Amino acid sequence: MKTINTIITILLLHYISLSTTVTTTTIAFAQQEQGEQPTSPQSPPLPLPPQVKPLCRNTHTIFSESTKGWKVDTSPIETFAITPDGLQMNLAPPKYYQRLIHALTTLPYNSHIGHGPTLNSTTYMLYGRFSATVKASKVGGAITAVILIADGGDEIDFELLGSEKHTAQTNYFWGIHPMYTVNGGFHNVSGENIYDEFHTYTVDWSPERIVWTIDEDVVRIKEREQTCEGSVCKFPSNPARVQIGFWDGSFEFGTAEWSHGPIDWEEHMTNVTSILKEVKIECNPEYNEVVEILLGDEEPLSPTEPKEDGSSSENPSKWKPKPNDQNSTNSSTVTSSTLSNYFFFFITTIATIIYITIT
Numbered sequence: 001m002k003t004i005n006t007i008i009t010i011l012l013l014h015y016i017s018l019s020t021t022v023t024t025t026t027i028a029f030a031q032q033e034q035g036e037q038p039t040s041p042q043s044p045p046l047p048l049p050p051q052v053k054p055l056c057r058n059t060h061t062i063f064s065e066s067t068k069g070w071k072v073d074t075s076p077i078e079t080f081a082i083t084p085d086g087l088q089m090n091l092a093p094p095k096y097y098q099r100l101i102h103a104l105t106t107l108p109y110n111s112h113i114g115h116g117p118t119l120n121s122t123t124y125m126l127y128g129r130f131s132a133t134v135k136a137s138k139v140g141g142a143i144t145a146v147i148l149i150a151d152g153g154d155e156i157d158f159e160l161l162g163s164e165k166h167t168a169q170t171n172y173f174w175g176i177h178p179m180y181t182v183n184g185g186f187h188n189v190s191g192e193n194i195y196d197e198f199h200t201y202t203v204d205w206s207p208e209r210i211v212w213t214i215d216e217d218v219v220r221i222k223e224r225e226q227t228c229e230g231s232v233c234k235f236p237s238n239p240a241r242v243q244i245g246f247w248d249g250s251f252e253f254g255t256a257e258w259s260h261g262p263i264d265w266e267e268h269m270t271n272v273t274s275i276l277k278e279v280k281i282e283c284n285p286e287y288n289e290v291v292e293i294l295l296g297d298e299e300p301l302s303p304t305e306p307k308e309d310g311s312s313s314e315n316p317s318k319w320k321p322k323p324n325d326q327n328s329t330n331s332s333t334v335t336s337s338t339l340s341n342y343f344f345f346f347i348t349t350i351a352t353i354i355y356i357t358i359t
Contacts, residue, residue, distance in 0.1 A: 054124040054239040055291050056283035063087035063276055075117035079246075085135075086277035089246035091116045091142055093265045093272075107253035110262045114272065116142075116246035124239040127284040131202035131213075132244060133277040136160035138195040141261020144274040145245040146201050150175060154236035156210055158201040160274075163260045165193035168201065170212045170220050174227070174234040187212070187219040198277050206284070207237070242281055246274045 059069050063086040072080065078092045094112035101108055125148070132146045142162035149155045153175025158168055170185045189199055202213040212220040227235040249259030256262040263272065283290050 053287060053289040054126050056125045056128065056281075056288035057123045057291050057293075058282055059121070059123070060278070060280045062278045069122050070119050071122060073118045073120055074115075075119075076115050079115055079117040080119075083275070086133075086275050087119075089117050089144075089244075089274045089276060091137075091139075091246060091248055091263070091272035093269055097265055099262070102253040105253060107257050108262055109253040109256040110248075110250040110265075113248040113251045114263065114265070116248060118247075119244045119276070121242040121279075121281065123281065123283075124241050125205075125281065125283050126237075126239040126287045127206050128288065129202065129204045129282040129284075130242050130280060131200050132158075132242075132279045133198050133200045134160065134244075135196070135198050135275040135277070136164070136194045137162040137246070137272060137274045139163065139263060139268050139272045141248060141250045141256060141259050141263035142272050142274070143245075143247050143249050143259050145243070145247065146203075147243040147245065148203055148205065148236075148240040149243050150236065150238040150240040152238050154238045154240060156203050156205060156236055156240070158203075158212065160194055160201075161259050162195070162272075165195070166190070168194065168199075168214060168219075172210060172222065172236055174236060175238065183222075185212075185220050187214065189214055190217070191215065198275075205236070207287075210236070242279060244276055244279070 057069065061067070061069060064082065064084055067082070067087070076092055079090050081088045081090070091114035093114050094110075096112060098111040099108055100111055130148065134144055134146060136144045137160075140161075140163035144160040144162075146158040146160075147155060148157070153173060155171070155173040155175075157171050159171065160168055166189045168187050168189050170187060172183050191197065191199070200215055202211075202216075204211040204213065208224050210220075210222045211218060224233055224235045227233050248261075248263060249255045250262030
C-alpha cells in the first residue's frame with residue numbers, strides 16, 4: 001500500500017508540473033497571437049519610457065534648385081537626374097530578364113526587375129504635415145510612392161500606379177501587425193491626368209487622425225479611434241521620415257497585376273520616368289524638437305550601384321512576410337515543446353515505477 005501511495009504521489013507531482021508548463025506555454029502563445037508580449041506572474045511588465053522628441057526640420061525643397069536634406073538609398077547613378085522640372089526618377093532596365101508565367105494563375109511577371117531610386121529625408125517627424133508635388137509614370141508596372149515610414153514599420157502613403165490616369169491609392173500600416181489588404185483606399189484625381197501634369201499629395205498626421213489631401217481636396221480621413229480594438233490602437237505613432245520611391249512592381253505575379261505590369265523592357269528601355277518637383281515638411285512643435293540644421297544636410301545625392309546579377313536590392317516595405325507565416329512558426333515551436341514535455345513525463349514515470357518495484 002505504501003508503494004502504491006508513493007507512485008500516486010510522484011505521478012501527481014509530475015502532472016502538476018507538466019500542467020503548469022503547458023498552461024504557461026499556451027498563455028504565452030495566445031498572447032503572441034493577439035500581439036501581446038508574454039508576461040510572467042512573478043515579474044509584471046515595466047512601464048514604457050517616455051518617447052523622446054525626434055529632431056525635425058521644417059523644409060521646402062524645390063528639386064530643380066537643391067537636394068539639401070535628402071539622401072538616396074540603393075539608387076544607381078542612372079536612376080535620377082536634376083532637370084528644370086525637378087528630380088527626374090528613372091527605372092533603369094535590368095541587365096537581362098525573362099518573362100515568366102505563374103503556373104496556377106497564368107499571370108505574367110519578370111524574372112528580374114528595373115532599378116529605381118529611393119529618396120529619404122534626413123529628418124524624422126512625429127506628427128506634422130508633408131506634401132510632395134509629383135508627376136507619375138505612364139508605364140504600367142512602375143509605381144511612384146510618396147511615404148511616411150518609421151523604422152519599426154509604421155507607414156502612411158500615397159501610391160501612384162503607372163498607366164492610371166485619374167486614380168491615386170492611399171494606405172497605412174501599423175508596424176506590429178501589418179495588414180496588407182485592409183487599410184487601402186482608391187481616390188479620384190481631378191484635372192489633368194497624373195502622368196502628364198503635376199499634382200500635390202499631402203499627408204496631415206496628428207495623434208488623433210490622418211488626413212490625405214490631393215491638390216488641397218481632402219480625399220480621406222482616418223480617425224485614431226477607428227483603429228482601436230480594446231486598449232490597442234493600430235495607428236501609426238512612431239517617428240517617421242519622408243520617403244519618395246520609384247520602383248518596378250514586376251517581380252511577383254500578384255504585384256505585377258496590381259501595378260498594371262509587368263513592364264515590357266523591350267518596349268520601354270529609356271522612357272520609364274517619374275518627376276519629383278518639390279516636397280514640403282512641417283513639423284508639429286508639440287511632439288518634435290524643431291531644429292534649423294541637421295548633420296549631413298549639405299551632402300549631395302550620392303548614387304549606389306546595383307547588384308552584379310542584375311537584381312534589385314530594393315525591398316518595398318509592403319511586401320514583408322505576412323504575420324500568419326510567423327504565427328505558424330510559433331505554433332510549431334509550441335507543439336514540439338509540448339510533445340517533449342509529455343515524453344519526459346512518460347519516461348520518468350516508467351523509471352520511477354521500475355525503481356520502486358525493484359527496491
